[in-house]
Structures are given as structure tokens and as C-alpha cells.
Amino acid sequence: MAIDEEVLALAEPDSAEESSLEAWYMDDTDLDQRLPHRKNPNKPCSVDTLRALGVLSWSLDADNYEEDAKFKAVKEARGYNYQDLVNCSPDTMPGFDEKIKMFYEEHIHADEEIRFVLDGSGYFDVRDLEDKWIRIECTKGTMIVLPEGMYHRFTLDTKNYIKALRLFVGEPVWTPHNRPQDEHPSRIKYLESMETCQTTAATA
Template identity: 60%
Template sequence: MVEAWYMDESQEDQRAPHRLQPNCAVSLEQLRSLGVVYRKLDADNYETDPCLKEIRRAENYSWMDIITIQKDKLPNYEEKIKTFYEEHLHLDDEIRYVLDGSGYFDVRDQDDKWIRISMEKGDMITLPAGIYHRFTLDEKVSLHDFTLSAEGFLCLADT
């Protein structure tokens, strides 16, 4: 199950959990109030998963792209990692589906505070258009990232 919490203000290693002390957990309901939707899917069978097929059909996602986030597979790896962690937003929804490994997606709440969403294999989130967010690998540094956007963009990323 996905876990989320408010982040501390530390500028140290972006891959660390950065939990407030004491921890201030964020529920799925709180995420939904921001427009962030969570699903758990069968990452081992993503190519034939009927739930994923239904999501793609219902949202009219028509193609996918695969990105591998590993030093030996992603050109300009260090630069890309920095770019992923830069705060940004999109004009369309963005969907991230973790096929293997783990990582963090950070989103800003209505008060501009960062919420860290810890995701692992099988976790899928939809980030609504216009929400500020960023991505980083966690301390495990292994992630397959599957992305769907509102315009039919499906991106599978492997870290």
C-alpha cells in the first residue's frame, strides 16, 4: 500500500525519506482532495492486466513510451535525475505506475507544503493537471516507472 507524509525542510539527500518528526501521515482521502488518485495494479502482468487495459480504454490512453532510469541505460543520467527532481507542473494529467523497485513522488498541497508519496512495485498514481510535483529515486535506487498522461501518453520507466 502506498504511504504518504508531509516532508521536512531539509535540503540534504533528496533520496532520504524527509519525514517530519513526529511523522505527519497523509491519507489517501487527503491525496484525493488534491486530485491525486491511487491504484494498486499487477505490475508483473502489466502487458495483459485487465485493470490497466480498462484504465487505458476509459481514459483513451493510446500509446506508451518506455524510459529506463539506470546509469548504464539512461543517457545523461545525472542530468536527468536532477531534472526529474525540479519542481514542475503539466497541463495534462500525469500517471505514474511503478513496475519494479521504488521511488518518491512529491506533490504540493493547497498550502504549498510538500507531501512525499512513497511508491513501490504495483503502485499507480494520477497527478492532476496543474499540480506542482517532482520525482526522485529513493535510497534503493531501482525503479520501473510507468507513465500515462491525459492525452494518451504511456511511459514505462525502469530505474
């Protein structure tokens, strides 16, 4: 069934002008993963750069998301028909230390990774096409989509707390495929999509 044009328009990811998302290229130190790890001087990464890598984001109403027209539009337009809640902190997550280590292992998924932060904060780290790490700060109200096949990892920040919705198309599959996965079909698909985007941009 065709999706209404108004829904599609409302579901568009935030532009650079609309977005409050902050991201930066990471330093190379081995200090606590929960620290910001900014370069000195800081080297920001723009929303446009993230979008070119396939990372999409929205700023939504985390307190009233069930009634938020934009959240509903994003779900409808992108086919997200499953959601659950994850509460990540030392007090609420069994095996917290092991889980945090697992989340921070570099990996890909065979589907998009979608998170909507309802409270707390954390960092998604993603690889650019030159294999450099970009750290994306996700705070209350941030909804983020990482594309299938993109190398990434997640960590809490020093507050040690995040509550987020996980969304999915169809039956949820959370299986991480740890790097190296260069022959994985999803990784190949991602790199081919990046080549197509670069070719299109070059000929525009």
C-alpha cells in the first residue's frame, strides 16, 4: 500500500540545519571508552557527512513519543513494525560489564540498527570510508539509524545509563557479526551502495 506523501515528508531525517546531533572524529588513545575521545583540537563531523555514510537521525519528543506525529510517520514510512525497550545501567541490566564489552566490539548487522533514546545518553562509533572512527553523541530525543553492513560499536558515557527503544522491520534479529566481515553479503551491499552514492554525486 502506498504511503501518503505527507507522511513521507514528515518522516524525512533531520537536515544539517534542523539537527542538534553532535559528532566528531575520535582520538587514538586507549583511555576509558566512556570518555568523549575528541581530538585536540576537536575535529567535528557534520550531519551531511554522516548522511553520506548512510547514518540518519531525527530529534523527537522522548516524553510523548507515543503521540508524536513525526515518530509515527518515521515508523510508517520505514516499515518499523516491532519495538521493545532496553534499559542499560549497572542496576538494571544483568551481566552489565560483559554486555558493555560486547557492545563495544566492532561489528556489523544484516539489518539496519535503529535506536530512539528516551532517557540517558551514550555514543555510537561508526567507521567512515577511510576506516576512521566517528563518535556520535546520542542524547534524550535522538533517534538514529545505522545502515546494514556498516562497521560500528556502542558504549555508554560516564553517566552509565541509557533507556532506548529498539525498532525493527519484521521479526527482530540482533545478531552482531564481529569484524572482519568483508565477505559478508551485508558488508558488500553497504560498500556497493557507497560506491553508487559517490558516483551519483560525482556526476551530479
